[in-house]
Every structure is written in structure tokens, then in C-alpha cells.
Amino acid sequence: MWKWILTKGASAFSHLPCFFLLFLVCSLSVTCNDIGRDMHSTEVSNSSMVVGRHVRSYDHLLGDVRRRKLFSFHKYFLKIDKNGKVSGTKKENDPFSILEIKSVEVGVVAINAMNSNYYLAMSKQGKIYGAKEFGVDCKLKERIEENGYNTYASLQWKNKGKQMFVALNGKGSPKKGQRTRRKNTAAHFLPIVVPQ
Structure with missing residues (x-):
């Protein structure tokens, strides 16, 4: 069939x-x-x-934590002491110069001094200081400049429309943000890896 x-x-x-x-x-x-x-x-x-x-696709940057020392163009290590004072030191083994740089947004970082537990911050008036709590003053735009150094500008505050940068002068003292520019070498830092 x-x-x-x-x-x-x-x-x-x-x-x-x-x-x-x-x-x-x-x-x-x-x-x-x-x-x-x-x-x-x-x-x-x-x-x-x-x-x-x-x-x-940039999420891998968020939460990324790097342990570094920020070595200024003027040969100072940026430090935040136990009282929250920001300055430069020539001592390579200064414990207050060991920093944790954490990405909080794309291109934006928070910098925390590990031994004093203060955040690197800039006020609306351009003053650099150590903040005990993380806030808008602590958000810094990180950028690699043409000379290979990094700059750190306040994300929140500007002076007459111009960015204000974290900077150490030739004596290792912080400069007011209003007196800084991207091309000023005082605002240039080399992030140096700190062994874990």
C-alpha cells in the first residue's frame, strides 16, 4: 500500500x-x-x-582601585597627613603619600590617602584639602597629558568657566585652583605604582 x-x-x-x-x-x-x-x-x-x-563597555573602569604615589613635576610626593593637610614631601617612604585612586565615573576618580583615610578634595574657592567624607569636592577629572603626566581637575567647580587643578608649587605647597592651568607643570603628576 x-x-x-x-x-x-x-x-x-x-x-x-x-x-x-x-x-x-x-x-x-x-x-x-x-x-x-x-x-x-x-x-x-x-x-x-x-x-x-x-x-x-567602560564599566570595567568603575570601581577600579589603583595604589599609587603621585609624584609632582617639581619632585614632591603628594601627601595627606593625619589632620587632613595636603602638601608635598620629598620622603619616598612617607606613609601618608600612599594613595588609592578609585574610578567613580568614566574619567573621574576619588583619591584617598590610605594611612590618614582622607580624600583629596577641592573646594568651590579652589582650596585643596583633605575631606574625611567622600563628596562632590572629592570628584576629580583624571587626564593623561601629552608629556605623559596626569592632571586632576575638580569635576564640580570651575573659576570663570576654567577648570581648577590640583597642583603643588616649587616648595611643595598646594596652589589655589584659580591659579592653575592644564599646561602649568605644577599641576602635573606621575602616578607611581606602590607594591602591595
Whole structure:
């Protein structure tokens, strides 16, 4: 019986490939339209996801903690002492010059002195100080300059529209933010790795 149906079926439906092809083309065009609509709506709904994914691709930077010493262009190590005073020291083994630099946003860091537990901060008036609690004064924009040194500018505060930078003068004293510029070598620091 099966043999007869197969033989007869083969001759009876000799045009099946054309019919089947036509059926496939019709259903594919419907399916493709549906898929196209779905893909378009997915693209629209995922457009924010694509943008989000681009932003999230920097997530590996967030929470990244580096233990460093900041060595100024004028050959001072930036330190924050037990009273929160920021200054420069020539002593390589000064425990208050060991800093933790943590990424808090893309290109933005918080710098904490490990042994005094003060954050490097800049007030609205451009004064550099040690803050016991992390706040807006502690958010610093980190940038690698053309000479290979890093600069740290206040994220929150500007002076007449110009950025204010963390800087140590030739005597190792902090400079007021209003008196600093990106190109001033007083604002240039080399992050030196501290062994764990």
C-alpha cells in the first residue's frame, strides 16, 4: 500500500516542487515582513540598549582601585597627613603619600590617602584639602597629558568657566585652583605604582 502511494504520489505531484517553492516564497515574504517589523521594533527598543552597551563597555573602569604615589613635576610626593593637610614631601617612604585612586565615573576618580583615610578634595574657592567624607569636592577629572603626566581637575567647580587643578608649587605647597592651568607643570603628576 505504501509503495503504491509513494509511486502514485510521485507522479501525481510532479509539480510539487514549483507549488512548494511558491508556497515557501509567499510564507517567507510574510515571515520576512514580520521579522522586519520585529527587527525594526527591536532596533528601536534596543537603540538605548546599544547606547547603554557602549556606555557600559567602560564599566570595567568603575570601581577600579589603583595604589599609587603621585609624584609632582617639581619632585614632591603628594601627601595627606593625619589632620587632613595636603602638601608635598620629598620622603619616598612617607606613609601618608600612599594613595588609592578609585574610578567613580568614566574619567573621574576619588583619591584617598590610605594611612590618614582622607580624600583629596577641592573646594568651590579652589582650596585643596583633605575631606574625611567622600563628596562632590572629592570628584576629580583624571587626564593623561601629552608629556605623559596626569592632571586632576575638580569635576564640580570651575573659576570663570576654567577648570581648577590640583597642583603643588616649587616648595611643595598646594596652589589655589584659580591659579592653575592644564599646561602649568605644577599641576602635573606621575602616578607611581606602590607594591602591595
